[in-house]
Amino acid sequence: MTSMLLVANVVMFILLSLNGGSTNPVTLVEWGALTNLPVYSEEWWRHFTSIFLHAGFSHLLFNSFALVVFAPPMERILGSIRYGVLYLASGVLGNVLALAWYNSLGQTTISVGASGAVYGIYGAFLYVALFQRTIMDESSRKTLYTLLVFGIIFSFAMSGINWMAHLGGLLGGFFIYGLIIRLWRPRMLKK
Template structure:
């Protein structure tokens, strides 16, 4: 099972430097917002770069990037950081740190763009979910087309994770389903593209 984390703190930092930096960025931004109005405060979220599809922010495209490092409430941060901590490391080792870093950011950006394009009403959005679903998309590609890279328990974990994640996305209110689906699609396609370049 590749998703069991057994490394010491020092080895985790050494083996997965990009994942460690992403976790740190999420936590630091959450702390900063907590001391400046709170992470559930709409004005604070907009100030620090959450996506807000109101007309006056329509050309602030940098929000597609900054929103990936902001979270709305501690539970939101906890769930995304847990997913990143557990599921991202094997992909970082597989792709290499710099390609993984690009992969993560592009998946998140695509998820956020799709989210904005599909929005039917004004809403505020933030979180790493699009990028994390990009990681899940890469694993979906591996499960379907590179089965030998994963042991059976890891494959079962991916199937269960995707089913539960998609059900959760549709059932629970306030979830940005389009960011999840956009990130998943981006991760699947991007991983396939990277794999083809390596052949």
């Protein structure tokens, strides 16, 4: 699943680059960026499509790096399908909360990226670190906590970052993971 998500991100980046550029706001909106511009307010599918769009190569590179490093262990824990649901649902929830935030401020936004979904993976690992301690060793827990602190600081310190999508994805991943492991167990674990 992680490989398919990476391929989807790269393919969409190439398509954006060939059709107006990945940093062109008009191109991003045409290809499915999340926005609260009135003309697009009813297009709910943008909460999903924007996850696969990236504004510039560095944006794609950072999210792809996070996917390659952190996603495979979570995919092994959950299995591909449940992991895919976690990833996409976290990204969508992060986008829903981000759009609600910008609407409450009366600010216009155009937002793209897999960061909310990536933070959903971090949120799932936070759940594991806090409530399934036997799955994660102490060294990995410390690494996770450090990563989260730096990630949150980075989200607020850098301009142009949709910190609400990051926070929404993190919270979404935490709670979605908890629901998945309770409500959607693999067949071999069911009693």
